Amino acid sequence: VTRVAGGTALPQALAAVFARMEPTPQARGAIQDIAYRTMREYGLAQVLLGQLASRKPSAPELHALLCAALALLVPEAEQAPYDPFTVVDQAVDCAASQRTLAPAKGMVNAVLRRFLRERQPLLAQARRQPLAEWNYPAWWIDAMRAAWPQQWRDILTAGNQPPPLTLRVNLAKTGVDDCLAAFAAAGIEAVRVGPQALKLLRALPVAQIPGFAEGLVSVQDAAAQLAAPLLDLRDGMRVLDACAAPGGKTGHMLETARVQMLALDSDPQRLARIDENLRRLQLQAELRHGDAGARDWWDGRPFDRILADVPCTASGIVRRHPDIRWLRRKDDVRQLAALGGRILDNLWPMLAPGGKLLFVTCSIWPQESEQQAAAFAVRHQALRLPAPGQLLPAARADEDHDGLFYALFQKTTV
Ligand SMILES: C[S@@+](CC[C@H](N)C(=O)[O-])C[C@H]1O[C@@H](n2cnc3c(N)ncnc32)[C@H](O)[C@@H]1O
Secondary structure, three states: HHHHHOOOOOOHHHHHHHHOOOOOOHHHHHHHHHHHHHHHHHHHHHHHHHHHHOOOOHHHHHHHHHHHHHHHOOOOOOHHHOOOOHHHHHHHHHHHOOOOHHHHHHHHHHHHHHHHHHHHHHHHHHOHHHHHHHOOHHHHHHHHHHHHHOOOHHHHHHOOOOOEEEEEOOOOOOHHHHHHHHHHOOOOOOOEOOOOOOEOOOOOOHHHHHOOOOOOEEEEOOOOOHHHHHHHOOOEEEEOOOOOOOOOOHHHHHOOOEEEEEEEEHHHHHHHHHHHHHHHHOOOOOOEEOOOOOOOOOOOOOOOEEEEEEOOOOOOOOHOOOOOOHOOHHHHHHHHHHHHHHHHHHHHHHHEEEEEEEEEEOOOOOOOOOOHHHHHHHHHOOEEEEEEEEEEOOEEOOEEEEOOOOEEOOOOOO
């Protein structure tokens, strides 16, 4: 929590903690669970702490400890993830065990016990502030309300739900019904949430999912599964996946047709994850480390299809990455939209006449998605083909997916 408050993304912050502590798998799971829960309730916890402590704790670790404990104490009794008195005792023990925090252990005890005694009025008072009511920074709430005046409440609520574990069935190797039958035989409940998307009703480690190791299924959100079919791929096509890592959509495209795939990414570590994923699926692509905004990696031969899943604020996948809202600044939207526009402009000349370019973001800010697509079409006189446009995040039983944006362009032959 302290690292995220200092600007580090939660997965990297957790990796650093795990490298230092070397926890058991059980402790690792608990640390991860507590960190993600805290990110989802961080706004409320900060407001509560403001009510409970006469001044903000000066040590960032103390602030983080109290916010994490309050985040765990907020859910009502039947939904409480941990026994409330255990949470208080553990928080006090944690303070006592660290030299810098030990003098504050009485204060930790007093703040948390007062919360337990006065929880209803304290929560009611805190939730009068948007930061506490929605658990997003004020600029994010205001911008969401302006962009989506009808849907902003549903969008913010969906972003606070724990994400489902959704799988993509590899139709080159099996069928959706066969997968459902294998899951039922293993006692795993799943429902269909897309043409080849199955949502597990209870998450479990991928190693325990029948067919995962053999490449029959892959983890991929239902909205992300729309990319490959939109590209209308045929055997032998030259395809560029321009921002490919970790390779979710690369794998799906390769399952769809025998194409010559070049998978590019500017992050070498993330590029290695494409290799891992394709090995499991027993599929091949040429992997290249490079900048999709430059041409030094291109051999000059045009591509029949280009997937441009450009870097963005990731505002459509906050339920998977609840830290994003606390890390982003308002100006990031403009800067990332400019980067996305540069990448699209650079890729367009690499497309063969008649070829198709699919522009994707996992953002729901119009500057990064629809406004970007509309401006691009005008700049390049690109033909816009039917595509879903903006999919808002949905967290319902029948429709459960992240917030992604799709625009499909074709280069006219003349
Ligand atoms: C939204 S993710 C791609 C997800 C991927 N398409 C999938 O389905 O698994 C964006 C990727 O763009 C990469 N990236 C960021 N800037 C880039 C650039 N200038 N050129 C190429 N890749 C870039 C990031 O490393 C990241 O892996």
